[in-house]
Amino acid sequence: MSSSLVETVDVNAPVELSWALWSDVTKWPSFLSHVERVDPLDGRCFTWWLSLPGADKYFTAELTEVIEEERIAWKTVAGVHHAGVVTFHRLSDTTSRVTLQIEYDPQGFVEHLGALTNLDKALTNYDLGQFQRLAEELAAQ
Known part of the structure; x- marks a missing residue:
């Protein structure tokens, strides 16, 4: 069973700032709650280290x-x-829209439960909110 998520957040920060924050994979742990760290392997590949309820995982x-x-x-x-x-998406010179779409195959009981109960959606919304707060703090500096 594959699971799919699509979530969007509007950010009071220019698209350039939103892009710069998200495109730096080493910043992901600062706004993606389940990401412990990201190790770049080269210019195109990186390893994610995740801490999820009931399981720690990593993937490349x-x-x-x-x-x-x-x-x-x-x-x-x-x-x-x-x-x-x-x-x-550039909404104006000072605002942007960020849309995240994820496809994944839930593994094990906890991930299947998360997909069935929309806990994965709630976590994604939380993380986008964290991203929004961080980007807006940086824009205000």
Whole structure:
């Protein structure tokens, strides 16, 4: 059973700032609550270290598409099946919209339960809220 999420947040920060924050994979642990760390392997591949309820996981993903200030897409090449894309939309000179789409195969009881109860959606919304707060703090500086 594959699970799919699509969530969007509007950010009071220019698209350039939203892009810069998200495109730096080493910043992900500061706004993605389940990501412990991300280790870049080269310019296109990186390993994610996750801490999830009931399980710690890691997987290696590669960037499949990068269009500056517009789109970042990835898919796993080792570990769990996971793919995603985040898109950046300029709403004005000072605001942007960030949309995150994720496809994954839930593994084990906890992940299946999360997909069935929309806990995965709640976690994604929380993380986008954390991203929004961080980007807006940076924009205010």
